[in-house]
Amino acid sequence: MYTLTPHSHLPTLPRLPRTFRATATSPARTSTAEPPRHLRITTTTTITTPAAANGSSLRSTWAHRAWVASGFFSVLSSLAKSVSAAVESGSAFEPLLAAFLGYILADLGTGLYHWAVDNYGGPSTPIFGPQIDAFQGHHRWPWTITRREFANNLHALARNVTFAVMPIEFFATADDAAVHAFVGACAVCVMMSQQFHAWAHGTKSRLPAVVVALQDAGVLVSREEHAAHHRPPYNSNYCIVSGVWNGLLDEWKVFEAMEMVVLFRFGVRPRSWSEPEFEWVEATGGVPSESSNC
Ligand SMILES: [Zn+2]
Numbered sequence: 001m002y003t004l005t006p007h008s009h010l011p012t013l014p015r016l017p018r019t020f021r022a023t024a025t026s027p028a029r030t031s032t033a034e035p036p037r038h039l040r041i042t043t044t045t046t047i048t049t050p051a052a053a054n055g056s057s058l059r060s061t062w063a064h065r066a067w068v069a070s071g072f073f074s075v076l077s078s079l080a081k082s083v084s085a086a087v088e089s090g091s092a093f094e095p096l097l098a099a100f101l102g103y104i105l106a107d108l109g110t111g112l113y114h115w116a117v118d119n120y121g122g123p124s125t126p127i128f129g130p131q132i133d134a135f136q137g138h139h140r141w142p143w144t145i146t147r148r149e150f151a152n153n154l155h156a157l158a159r160n161v162t163f164a165v166m167p168i169e170f171f172a173t174a175d176d177a178a179v180h181a182f183v184g185a186c187a188v189c190v191m192m193s194q195q196f197h198a199w200a201h202g203t204k205s206r207l208p209a210v211v212v213a214l215q216d217a218g219v220l221v222s223r224e225e226h227a228a229h230h231r232p233p234y235n236s237n238y239c240i241v242s243g244v245w246n247g248l249l250d251e252w253k254v255f256e257a258m259e260m261v262v263l264f265r266f267g268v269r270p271r272s273w274s275e276p277e278f279e280w281v282e283a284t285g286g287v288p289s290e291s292s293n294c
């Protein structure tokens, strides 16, 4: 038996210095402390140029727009089937409840996914590598998300939504209003989560009034709540739809417990334990930061 101990109270598990090789303009920091050989980890991290330095990387391409269009087509077709089935059955309560459940669970899903890509794997990880790289880049240059064009920001999730929703829609029966409502609402919230995330990095005075109102009401993740994710110890507030799960997950130390399970089962430490190493810390110096406006 062992007790799950939050990582902030882990006296027997020293934080391991890692050796980095930076290949861009970011200053490289190389740890000189030598841990015992059996505990030594050498990680090579390639830090790419911030997207702001390359404006074209923030723009939407036709491929991005096509994926976003297919994502919206998938969720709208799901929601349309739900409305049609609800009208036919004369009951809207079940599909509305299912849609609300989809919205609530989408927040939890984004939190789990965000935690996973923030903490494990790397740019060369199969399938998820580009997302892991993007999330790490976001921690270095969080303000770039506010300058990313809509389809550029959403296309990766829109592609996943397309591949996930299409088969469900194909096999679900047309008269099941609740199933279509749940799938459509959950999928659209997941797909839009990167836009909600971008708004959480926005400056209040520059955001549409309706977005600020929804953030203030807790319908969308708030700027204050998400700002805490970008501050030490970089291990809280992972959910980016409404943020309704953040308090519960952080208070119950759910992610810390999962990190302990991963450590004991696979021997892999989460990246957040290595903070404040530079891959988590926002880049400063010469590059204007807007995240402080959160
Ligand atoms: Zn993050």
Ligand SMILES: [Zn+2]
Binding pocket: 138, 142, 197, 201, 226, 230
């Ligand atoms: Zn962020």
